[in-house]
Amino acid sequence: MMVMGIKGNQLPEQDREETLEQRLKRQGVSRRGFLKFCAAAASAMALPPSMVPAIAAALGSVTRPSVIWLSFQECTGCTESLTRSHLPTIESLIFDAISLDYHHTLQAAAGQAAEEAREMAMEKFKGEYLVLVDGSVPMADGGIYSTIAGISNIDMLRDTVENAAAVISVGSCAAFGGLPNAEPNPTGAVGIGDLMEMGEIASKPLINVPGCPPIPVVITGVIAHYLTFGTIPELDHLHRPKSFYGDTIHDRCYRRTFYDQGKFAESFDDEGARLGWCLYKLGCKGPTTHNVCATTKWNEGTSFPIESGHGCIGCSEPKFWDAGGFYEALSEPTGALGTAAKTAVGVGVAAGALSAWQNLSKRSGAAAEREKVTIDDLEQK
Numbered sequence: 107m108m109v110m111g112i113k114g115n116q117l118p119e120q121d122r123e124e125t126l127e128q129r130l131k132r133q134g135v136s137r138r139g140f141l142k143f144c145a146a147a148a149s150a151m152a153l154p155p156s157m158v159p160a161i162a163a164a165l166g167s168v169t170r171p172s173v174i175w176l177s178f179q180e181c182t183g184c185t186e187s188l189t190r191s192h193l194p195t196i197e198s199l200i201f202d203a204i205s206l207d208y209h210h211t212l213q214a215a216a217g218q219a220a221e222e223a224r225e226m227a228m229e230k231f232k233g234e235y236l237v238l239v240d241g242s243v244p245m246a247d248g249g250i251y252s253t254i255a256g257i258s259n260i261d262m263l264r265d266t267v268e269n270a271a272a273v274i275s276v277g278s279c280a281a282f283g284g285l286p287n288a289e290p291n292p293t294g295a296v297g298i299g300d301l302m303e304m305g306e307i308a309s310k311p312l313i314n315v316p317g318c319p320p321i322p323v324v325i326t327g328v329i330a331h332y333l334t335f336g337t338i339p340e341l342d343h344l345h346r347p348k349s350f351y352g353d354t355i356h357d358r359c360y361r362r363t364f365y366d367q368g369k370f371a372e373s374f375d376d377e378g379a380r381l382g383w384c385l386y387k388l389g390c391k392g393p394t395t396h397n398v399c400a401t402t403k404w405n406e407g408t409s410f411p412i413e414s415g416h417g418c419i420g421c422s423e424p425k426f427w428d429a430g431g432f433y434e435a436l437s438e439p440t441g442a443l444g445t446a447a448k449t450a451v452g453v454g455v456a457a458g459a460l461s462a463w464q465n466l467s468k469r470s471g472a473a474a475e476r477e478k479v480t481i482d483d484l485e486q487k
């Protein structure tokens with residue numbers, strides 16, 4: 107685990123007030139280098155290259171906002187994931203674009219100095235700081251099951267969110283309760299949105315970035331969007347950014363043609379599995395799971411679970427731990443199969459086929475708008 111050089115005290119005033127472009131310039135980064143950063147940010151936000159000049163104009167003038175990151179009931183998988191981001195890298199995000207004033211796992215400060223850093227950021231940047239949360243919050247028995255510096259998670263969250271500008275729930279635990287919330291949920295774990303609805307914490311603009319863990323470039327992409335535009339991206343009914351969670355895994359899966367042809371692996375070691383056929387009958391939850399694993403992939407775009415021969419387990423959807431076995435098919439395709447319409451037997455499949463058709467239409471429109479823009483082109487602007 108890399109340890110970032112986050113101090114227990116605030117950044118020097120000069121660093122706070124410098125814009126991102128000024129800061130990079132002072133560090134000897136050229137305009138070209140800055141545009142590369144912006145191109146990476148555009149890619150991370152799933153925006154076309156034509157947006158890079160607008161992103162450069164916006165990012166060029168922003169000063170570094172204060173970010174307070176709270177970790178509650180979780181496995182630290184979300185932070186492990188974040189540290190593997192390459193678009194933009196976590197280093198460039200932390201050192202150049204944000205001031206990460208509090209993060210248990212990454213900060214150098216400990217104990218009282220760490221808590222003082224959180225309190226100072228809250229006081230100095232009242233109404234402006236961003237709160238990122240990973241992990242769910244235990245509400246049973248007065249919240250005693252998880253404490254930090256002697257403060258229960260719910261008390262720390264309530265205090266920190268009160269004067270925040272917005273909240274980003276990172277991971278399925280913070281977004282929906284996740285693993286701690288699975289039956290029988292002994293700690294009474296809930297997600298951040300639930301607490302806002304219950305009136306337990308202040309209601310703030312909320313972005314959910316689910317996944318167990320979430321894809322690293324989706325985490326940094328959402329932060330980059332907020333930094334660039336100062337607003338939250340367009341969200342779906344579960345508060346997930348549509349740019350990343352608008353399609354299902356099934357919509358974009360490279361094995362989709364086998365699904366449409368009715369070619370399914372029946373076991374993990376049969377001929378179909380060896381030939382890379384669809385994993386639907388082996389329990390793949392791709393048709394009902396919204397995320398960008400099939401296109402963004404993991405480990406710098408290397409692969410994703412289905413490419414390794416394992417079905418999607420649906421980790422970016424609420425209650426996925428309790429939604430039936432990971433190896434149970436959503437429903438069973440029957441009869442002669444040959445077209446997408448024939449395979450649409452059962453709610454999950456029908457939903458998958460319909461949204462795939464809708465997204466194919468959207469994609470052809472998006473492809474028509476796509477244009478090639480190089481860094482050299484951008485430097486001319």
Ligand code: FSX
Pocket residue numbers: 179180181182183184185240241242276277278279280284285317318319320
């Ligand atoms: Fe949960 Fe994240 Fe899964 Fe783990 O912080 S979303 S258990 S990857 O660590 O919260």
